[in-house]
Amino acid sequence: MRPNDRTTAHRSTGRERRPGRAAAAVLCGAALCCSAPALSAAPALAAAAHPGDAAWPVLPARDGWASAGGGTTGGADADAAHVFTVRTRGELVRALGDGDPTPRVIRVAGTIDANTDDRGRPLDCADYATDGYSREGYLKAYDPATWGREELPSGPMEEARAASAARQAERVKLSVGPNTTILGTGRNPRLLGGTLQIKGVDNVVVRELTFEDAYDCFPQWDPTDGADGAWNSEYDNLVVHGSTHVWVDHNTFTDGRRPDSGQPHYFGQLFQQHDGELDVVRGADLVTVSWNVFADHDKTVLIGNSDSAGDTDRGRLRVTMHHNLFRDIVERAPRVRFGQVDVYNNHHVVPASGYAYSWGVGVESRLYVEANAVTLPTPVDPAQVIKGWKGTVLTERNNRVNGSLTDLLGLHNAAVPEEELGDDVGWRPVLRTRVDHPRLVPHIVEEGAGAGRG
Template identity: 65%
Template sequence: MSFSRSHARLIVTTLACGMALTSLAVPAQGQSRGPAVPVERAVLPANDGWASDSGGTTGGSTAEADHVYTVTTWAEFRTALAAAKDTPSIIRVKGTLDALSDSAGNTHTCDDYAVPGYDFDKYLAAYDPAVWGYENEVSGEQEDLRAASAKRQDAQIKASVPANTTIVGVGRDARILGGSLQVRGVDNVIIRNLTFEDASDCFPQWDPTDTELGNWNSEYDNLVLYGSTHVWVDHNTFTDGRRPDGQQPYYFGRLFQQHDGHLDIVRGADLVTASWNVFTDHDKTMLIGNSDSASATDRGKLRVTLHHNQFKNLVERAPRVRFGRVDAYNNHYVVQKSGYGHSFGIGIESQLVAEKNAFTIPRGVNRGLILKKWKDAPVTTSGNYVNGRYVDLLAVHNARIPEETLRPDAGWTPVLRTSVDNPRVVPLIVDSWAGTGRIR
């Protein structure tokens, strides 16, 4: 016997709670009651987070036949995006799109994008702190060659998404490998059922002035929403995959960091819903607002809903918030035993509501780390469970890290929610239904 996700909700809630049901049966996500709607034609349901506000999010659901594309290579994908031109369009992704591959589909490596004369060993020798020091940013021949190489990669792996577009993976194995999707200054975009893997920077820059010990800094988010509105990101999987940070080398005593964010929402982006995604095995996962100085563009914007996502084995930023009015509910956070930094980062003028989430945390990890204070801002935390038991996240944080005391009450109450699950069954529901290949 097979069960829909709605039936599973009813069953597991009954078994876990032994009381009246706390979850309502809902239709398959992105569809309305009645005849089934093809995944590529689905729209965001009413009241499903901030992206449903002010007219909702429909993507390319009304696309005519000549604006429905099926792509199997990175080159075909970028051609389809260019052809869409803001006209309602659907782009169906089949198999793996390798962003480092050429127009003929031949796989390339980072070495193929290095300009003549760039040599990483020479780069290390030139900017070794024992030679260069920590006082000045790097400059000179090898840095110029690194920057030129990075520019070539940038032109290859970025893909710009136009307005009124739906991008959807076909089946269970649709994947964008090494690519960076740019949703910049557009409205009405849907991205579903894709695995985003390893948007890796081939040419990270050494910055000796970044902290007292310096840092390697990288570019390229898997997906960035920059000044865009009405975006629904649903049932995707984000992972470093073939190149996890934990397996990267150290140079100058610092991790050779080749990844930036999984999903960043910045520079006045607004009205976003991210639902039923998996974010796994990463460091800087999700940034909502990328600068304390961006008040002119970000204040009153960055309204984001995060629900029924799995955040697994991450270091930090799930999410880190500046300015935004963010609703995070019914997410499952699976915390790694070593290297954990925080889940919710509280930044300047943020208004985060974190309710009815579930945390699975190994013994020995400080629960006070779930919240991290970057700047003074109020936060609402209620109904959250850790390892199956209710925990007042704010009280635990303030008791264990008193030097970073946070204030309660974000000052608003979310209303754009479809159904809210009991946090005790969130791990089972989310782990069963989140990620690529699990749309019902």
């Protein structure tokens, strides 16, 4: 049984239009916001009317940062000629419109495999390899026993790897234009092996999709990464890059058919073919991430990609994350630099082994963490939930571990005094439709989060 209207904020048959971009917005400034609202019933999800009596979801008022500055409606104003149902990569690419700002709704039906050619035939890593690249040749060329550990790979085989990677990128990177809604429909709508790129645009909605296995055929070996080197890959499932007013809601993100546990190790390190599940980077702003499932992954959600990106990111990267399920996630749930990020009413189900942390406090971050639930197995120390990454402050309030109210910030500061964090980030969220009691969050999120639950 799913939660009823008193405990969910994601169902409606109502109608709401977004005010014009010039309309006054309820915005929290760079320094301070007003007090957070008290516990309250949830408003209904807004919907816009369209030709043929179709209705497309728009973000409710006050539902996180993406509701500020005029709100987020995606393609809700699309006319009948710009409503598409797509079943193949080719159909999806055509429907995306190559940056055309005309409002559009793209309904994804079934599985779309990004690793297919223009005729829909499957492609594998061998089809992308060029200029003499082979994994065996690459491993031989850059074996630390002969190449050493002081320099990045260079020369013909690394150039071949880069050229091969570029060929795959042409297939799997799918660019989303402004004023677009991408909406899963029917049974198990899924983007397999692809990465949606929301880059430099405004007003996008992505709902009801499963993102599975955005894998890199050609990871690069970096012998200088950490003490033992590492394999680094491309392709997050979903990237919000320099974009504004983006709503990511009721999706499922998973490695699916290609879990890290099944991948080989080379040079003593996992041959990592996955990057993140969601990145919000390079000046992106006004983003709401709600009711998603992030599952079975290592580096999961990154907000702010570089310690040196202050000129681009300072005053931006305002993101709300609520009612998401993080299940068996190693780290970055999320990791934040610079941004004012509101993290509330999420459920973190921590793995018994391999866990690193959940909330990463990076450079100049202002992370407000409230009323979340953490399910922690016995071997894991609750002091691990927070990790300092050159950040200085974190507001952490009313979070529960295995049902008990727990001072996670205090535990972190006591366990890792060299990473001691202050407790006042200097702002309080106001853009919340409701806040559930953290004791209820595991049930509410388990019943309501993920693709097919909206």
